[in-house]
Amino acid sequence: MEAFKDIKVTIREEEGNWGMYEIAPLPRGYGQTLGNALRRILYSSLKGAGITSVKVKGAKHEYSTIAGVKEDLVSIILNLKQVKFNLDSQEIKKCKIDMKGKTVVKASDIIVDAGVTVTTPDIVIANLTDASSALNIEMTVQSGVGYLDATLAERSSEGTIPLDCDFTPIEKVSMSVEQARKGQETDLDSVVIGVLTDGSIAPKEALLQSSSILQEFAGKVMVAMGVSKKEVEERVEEINKIEVVQEEEETSDEVEDLRVEDLPISKRSKTGLLSGGYKTLADLRNVSVEDLLNLSGFGNKSLNEVVELLNQYGVNIKGE
Numbered sequence: 001m002e003a004f005k006d007i008k009v010t011i012r013e014e015e016g017n018w019g020m021y022e023i024a025p026l027p028r029g030y031g032q033t034l035g036n037a038l039r040r041i042l043y044s045s046l047k048g049a050g051i052t053s054v055k056v057k058g059a060k061h062e063y064s065t066i067a068g069v070k071e072d073l074v075s076i077i078l079n080l081k082q083v084k085f086n087l088d089s090q091e092i093k094k095c096k097i098d099m100k101g102k103t104v105v106k107a108s109d110i111i112v113d114a115g116v117t118v119t120t121p122d123i124v125i126a127n128l129t130d131a132s133s134a135l136n137i138e139m140t141v142q143s144g145v146g147y148l149d150a151t152l153a154e155r156s157s158e159g160t161i162p163l164d165c166d167f168t169p170i171e172k173v174s175m176s177v178e179q180a181r182k183g184q185e186t187d188l189d190s191v192v193i194g195v196l197t198d199g200s201i202a203p204k205e206a207l208l209q210s211s212s213i214l215q216e217f218a219g220k221v222m223v224a225m226g227v228s229k230k231e232v233e234e235r236v237e238e239i240n241k242i243e244v245v246q247e248e249e250e251t252s253d254e255v256e257d258l259r260v261e262d263l264p265i266s267k268r269s270k271t272g273l274l275s276g277g278y279k280t281l282a283d284l285r286n287v288s289v290e291d292l293l294n295l296s297g298f299g300n301k302s303l304n305e306v307v308e309l310l311n312q313y314g315v316n317i318k319g320e
Contacts, residue, residue, distance in 0.1 A: 006182060017196055019203030024180040024190035031177035031189030038193060039173045041210040048169035048200055049085040049143040053162045057136035062161050068133030071126050079125045081163060083107045086200040087143050088115040097137040103128050105135055116141060119199035143167065170206060172196040265305050272298035284310060
């Protein structure tokens with residue numbers, strides 16, 4: 001499909017664990033198709049890491065209470081389920097908490113094994129209420145995809161409590177479909193995807209991985225239908241030439257070369273621009289409101305019409 005050849009991914013916003021990305025231009029209807037597929041993969045198929053079992057000193061089961069600790073063990077376990085990690089390997093890791101005295105125990109207090117990073121350090125795990133209080137927890141941390149049901153795990157030793165674990169590193173995905181244009185084509189889609197992660201993966205990397213998973217799945221379908229693996233790989237190589245740009249990037253050469261006389265504006269506005277020596281969209285890049293209003297026969301109606309059109313092409317008028 002020809003319309004797929006000019007796809008660009010524009011970074012609208014990136015700050016910390018949040019990123020917003022626009023994918024365009026897409027054929028009509030593909031905004032929903034692509035956006036829904038990527039959103040589903042983001043939520044369900046990316047690898048993350050969490051706590052899969054704990055062993056708490058002085059507690060034989062999850063319904064125990066611990067002297068000197070405000071929360072019961074059920075509450076502590078619920079808090080631990082919110083803690084996320086970044087692992088540099090597929091190995092199962094052992095971490096622990098060993099806190100004493102009157103204090104607030106946070107995820108940042110977890111003593112991690114080599115190759116383990118806590119990505120949600122501000123989560124409160126428990127409150128120790130007096131100077132003689134103590135909390136000692138051994139925990140198993142591992143990576144995985146999807147959801148791990150604790151009821152399917154075996155209790156390997158007395159006092160070991162299996163935990164449900166939602167491995168996904170994605171906190172939230174937003175999606176909207178907007179109208180896009182390419183030259184004079186206006187019947188196109190743009191899908192805007194916002195990604196909030198738990199910090200174990202950058203939002204852009206999460207979107208990239210989800211796209212790769214979608215691509216790999218489609219490739220396997222093609223192979224299963226008789227297309228050679230080599231041909232699939234060649235197509236993948238061609239697809240990977242899609243460009244990622246910053247939102248502030250200048251309008252493409254194709255757009256800047258558009259002639260004023262071909263723009264979808266009134267004849268009066270075209271005449272005014274041409275009389276001022278503005279022949280292409282590129283000529284209008286550094287124009288100001290004052291410059292336009294000084295054109296012959298160019299009033300507020302023409303100004304608003306031109307400003308609105310140029311905004312659609314990513315060209316901002318000075319003094320707007």
